[in-house]
Amino acid sequence: METNTSYDPSFAREVFENVDSGEEIKMCMQCGMCAASCPLREHMDYPPRQIFSMIRAGKRDMVLNANSIMMCTSCYTCQVRCPRGIPVIDVMHGLAHYAISKGILTRKDTAVFGREFWQQIYKTGRIDEKDLSRRYFFADGIITGIKKSLQMARMGIIMLLHGRMKILPEKKIKGIKSLRSMLDKAMQTGKGGSEV
């Protein structure tokens, strides 16, 4: 044991105050159930329980830059097994949202995809899968976009041929205006979103 870190309670406080479900991490007893339940555990820098103990220790950069927080598939396996009843998924999503809002895009593709997803909802109230993919592929600029689309083109054509793609673009829902003002208000008054 060589590294010398100093415990710093300020990050934990920051998380409790600003991250959706952030205060839930207090209940963690470090059993390791979440780590072993995760389908993508092998690819994570740190399993959830370690993220939680790092928050308690005040390792802000390590936590917000951890790929784990954006790698959640939302499968709820860890959550249903957590013996302390911690909504692990909500915490991970909250942390991801918080990190993204701070401009940290450790898993950029996911961040971009999720943001595009949300923006489309904001725009029309619904998701148009085809439009979403297009936006997602081109989010990094035209060149990568073309490359990515080409990779996926065959699949797109197949789906189109099998009638599994909507041809007409999604129309806005009728109440889109009021929905937007609702969402604006929620973003302003809710946790973790105030800084977006």
Place this chain on the structure above:
Amino acid sequence: MEKKAALYICTGCGIGDALDIDSLKELATDDLGVPICKDHPFLCGAEGVDLIKKDIQDEGVNTIIIAGCSGRVNYDVFNFGPDKIVERINLREQVAWCQPPKEEDTQMLAEDYLRMGCSKANDTEPLEPYIAEEEYSKDILIVGGGVAGMTAALEIAKAGRKAILVEKEDKLGGFLGKMKKLITMPYKDLSDTGAEDLIKEVNENDNIKVYTSATVAKISGSPGLFTAEISADGNSVQERVGSVIQATGWTPYDASKLNLGYGKIKDVITNVEMEEMAAKGKITRPSDGKEVKNVLFVQCAGSRDPEHLPYCSSYCCLASLKQAAYVKEQNPEAVNYIVYKDMRTVGQAEDFYRKAQEDGDVFIRGSIVNINENGGKLSVETDDELLGERVNIEEIDLVVLAVGMVPTSQPDQIPRIQAPEGTEGADEEGMIEVMPDSGFFAKSALNLEYRQGPELPTLKYGFPDSHFICFPYETRRTGIYTAGCVRRPMEVVKAKEDAAGAAMKAIQCCEASSQGVALHPRAGDISYPEFNMQRCTQCKRCTEECPFGAINEDEKGNPLPNPTRCRRCGVCMGACPERIISFKNYSVGMIGNMIKAIEVPEEDEEKPRVIAFVCENDAYPAIDMAAIKRMQWSPYVRFIPVRCLGSINLVWVADAMSKGIDGLLFLGCRHGDDYQCHFIKGSELAETRLGKVSETLDRLALEAERVKFLEIGITDYNRIPTIINEFMETIDELGPNPYKGW
């Protein structure tokens, strides 16, 4: 009493099929001279029992010998009242069920058991309980006025008895009185300690007499008949009591022995100091009197550490969580760090661990490397196991060391005594450390006037606890019980329950003693040892070997028995070389006669004979079990149950060997650290004694292998056939006992 014996042979359960009953009857009437001898196919049935009852009524039978099932069963069916002697001969389990039917050897086995049983019945005398001439007291002395002592006193008072409570401080309360709050059932939140109410209740109860600033100068006598000399405020008062509860509690482990800055850094305190500070008001830093903000608790400060206290003190996890709650209550912004090895919030107490987590306490699994002071604040270097790093926890205002409990019975220094010459480990002056299980080990509290020392023997780490899982109130001094943290480390709620239990035992002791009835484990036994003092040689073996310190000594070395201290194990009877100690229904002579009753065939018959002396609590039931499972073994072994192997007298070895018995087996309980002998030392003493006998055997030119001691547990019945058959092989190899037929 003029004895009139009758023998009843049950032929049910396969006995009749296995044995020639008529010849057994013939043996009884013709050879053994039993005046009445009957058989019945179902003796335990109503008809069978009526047959016996009729003989009692019509024939004046008062000594009933029943040859049938094991004495472990049908005890109630064959109970004909306290004035009748009942002897059970185990023909079912230990003959019919474990031997081939209708064989000569099987029949001989049954015949021997008949001879032995009749001999025993003949030697048994009716019992009368020991009742002292003095008046018995049923009051109970409690030493220690903390939560356990006060609770015990109240529980006793509520049961309509009188309690005498002695406290060394000037007021009752102990640690409970110094506490701010309590965390107890249902472990959701802190509650009031209730100390004030408890003290008031004790002080106001008419059934409780309280002595404060008082100590016990001397306790003499025996259960039911104790006299306690209490020094209170310089006066000496005498109280007669029936039993005693030691509830002298604990002291915190000396934190200055730990390398955690205590005594050097002012803001490092113990959990006891923390509690007292919180109870008085604000939690502040001793260095500058400022209110604390960040507090770090060091769990297992000294506990679970082979260098300090190897055991877990069990209350500290909860105590620290409680004190962390005080800190939060004082300042919700405060941060508590709890550095632990394992969080041990057992049972429903887990709820309070969760509560502490909800409150935001920070838990760090690991161990402290260093505590430093700089700029008025403390920084604590810790190996954080789960982070896998050495970390610094800085800006700490106060470090609380969760120190463990040391029983008040633990001596500051282990006392030394003069050892007999040539003792291993003695120093130049011949002094040696007293063993923890000696009555001379523990720190002064009771001052018993006992030959084996003034205090309760301790078990380990200075706790005078019971060694028995099934019998947690067992102590090695009859009628003296321990309760609370002196017995083992425990939290308040458990100390209260423990006190109630000890009170129960103390009340029970007064009842039993006054009726001349034995206490556990031979509860209800009214037999007691009688000493034929004319033949005593003052060898002191009985006074030394009694596991319960029951026998005192006069200046000349004569034993002074205290029947109400006695547990009736017979260890003294086994110890006595002069055979002067006997019970009315259990004596050296009686067993000797049973041995003599065994018919030993001539050498050329090639039918060896072995006697197995077996502990009646464990080995005997194991043999029954083996028989119930219809296991089989050599028909040449005769079992003699004994109260405890500690009661075997070496003269029996001589009796047996001189009669031509080929081998002796001794089946007793496990001894050593995890001993199972319910008379503490009985089985161990037996083995020691037998160790000496082999020298004698050598001198007689008899092989030492003819006498074998084996440890056996009650569930070891699967081993019975092997044990016996292996021993028989040994005997076969050794050949017959040359003293046969002398």
Place this chain on the structure above:
Amino acid sequence: MAEVEATNQTLLVVGGGMSGITAALEAAEAGYDVILIEKNPYLGGRVTQLYQYFPKLCPPNCGLEINFRRMKLNPRIRFFTLAEVEKISGEEGNYNVTVKLNPRFITEKCTCCGKCSDVCDTEIDNPFNFGMDKIKAVYLPHEFAFPMRYVMDPSIVGTDEAKKCKDACKYDAIDLDMKATTFDLNVGAIVWACGWTPYDASKIEYYGFGRYKNVITNMMMERLASPNGPTAGKILRPSDGKEVKNVAFIQCAGSRDQNYLPYCSGVCCLASMKQSTYLRDQYPDCNITIFFIDIRALDRLEDFYTKVKEDEKVTFIKSKIASITEDEATGDLLLEGENTNTGERIQMTFDMVVLATGMVPNSLDLESAPSVSKDEYGFMTLDPNNTGIYGAGCVKRPTDVASSVQDATGAALRAIQSVTRR
């Protein structure tokens, strides 16, 4: 059933396990009349199913033997097996209790000769061994059964099989017309010592108990190790009867878990360590891994932890195992978890897995009974304003044998106080 004599000075102890037996004996030996009732056909309760106690590794039957002898000798205790409380009414010092006696179909005439069992062909799952083996439908519950008397399973009553058994009995001890009866008791105080039930491990579905044969509970392990168990004391894995070489213990299987039992069951850590010694005694080469969250070995029991830790064949890993998967071909079990000390992923295969399942209190839930206070988990709590019915042992908290006995001793006194007050 004849009238059972009792008065408002009599104590009723419900539950004939270690706690109940202790409460009954302690009170009786202090001179009080006690009636003890037990729902099983034998006394002794859970401990009769244990092979050994921690930390001494001694057999429970040793202490039971002493207690049974105390009971045999003490006329103040009367006990009833196959008995249950149906109703309680009244108050401290004057309770009316209705006791139901379930039929044993075997009378006091039984000599335990075993002839009925010899002729009986029907076999039933052996409840004493958690169904790991079969016994005859007329049987002695176990060799140490007290009272030592056979019992007939109700499932064969009314069949030819039952008649065959009856005909085989030389002592006319089988009564096939025996019916459940009830009787009323007047008692002054009640000690409720009904003990506990092992938590149903099949509820923890990701451990596959009930689906995977080689996943067993700690109580089943006790039976496997016991000389009177289904394998005569040889620890063999259930799927194929093979000897075991590599065994895992999963601590807190259900306990300390909001989804199952939020409380800690108190004894499981030590029980698993104890069971590791069973394995080590039988298999000198057997590897044992104990997966835990916190090791909870209170007071001097820490010594036992220290002792087991010294065994190099026993490994302690801080991890809550997240799942068990069975290799269908071999019956071996793959355990997955995270070693939280090292952060390493655990994927380990074992021959057999023992789930350290916790205790669920058997609480006072009768259709008609005075209210007693209970906590949210069903454990009885002491309510100073509601005296007369006292919990003893594991109905109050999950606890080991010594503490149960200690507690039961205290409960006996409290019951005595109740009758003293009246």
Place this chain on the structure above:
Amino acid sequence: MKYFLYWGCSLEASGVNYLRSLKPVCEALGMEFEEIPDWNCCGASVSYAGANDLAIKVLNARNLALAEKKANYDIIAPCSSCYIQMIKVNHEIQENESLRERVNSILAEDGLAYNGSIRVRHIQDVLFNDIGTEQIKRHVTKPLNGLKVAGYVGCQSVRPYGEYDSVHNPVVQDKLLEALDAKPVPFPKKIQCCGSGIFLPEMDLCLGLVRDILDDAVSHGAEIISTVCPMCAMNLEMYQDRINEKYGTDFDIPIVYLTQLMAVAFGMDLKRDAALHHNVIPPENILKAAIGN
């Protein structure tokens, strides 16, 4: 029985065969559907990247409020992602009064309020508990004759609430399959996640997950895999080529919706009702063989 059918965005596009088959099957079983007027997207599981928790709650609360305003029917959400989003918000609002007030203060922007009176249901729940396997069996005219089906449950259709089935060892889909006379094969990975909503951005990692699932199903003898989620269907079906390429496997197993199997077993039109032609890996032959066509 009347229900709201909240089919969500996917069922109009990649999950079209789900919606197409679901409707005739459910109608045959006597269910009637109504659409929630002017519904919006549920937010799925990835919108946290762009929105905070409250916004996502509001999104779902709006749908619940719109439904509640119209009628007191249970909402059926066939898409697992829609289901979990909606049921989660519903539970939270029902259980937490201050949250309800907070959400309603936002819904008030459009004069809406949600009182928590609606129940959100998964289609499996309704089929199993409201309709029942006995009723379903009565509609089976073309039993699947022991067709070995891996009933892939995935994650969000049961977790975390487990309202109608075990979260650790779900059995409902298998029981429904049995009602069609199919033979569900046991396979441990039936509850492992396929990558769900982050499949696209984390494709490299998620291909491995899908491979494991397919492998487990196939090695336990499955001839076909059924699902109840458009994302599962998509991820399991569309990437088999890539998986084969990446891992050297040779998967070519049809992925169908449970409702498609029901339509087939109910003897309905394979194209119009079962919508099998929308499947990229054609299931027709296997299914025809099973029903003996």
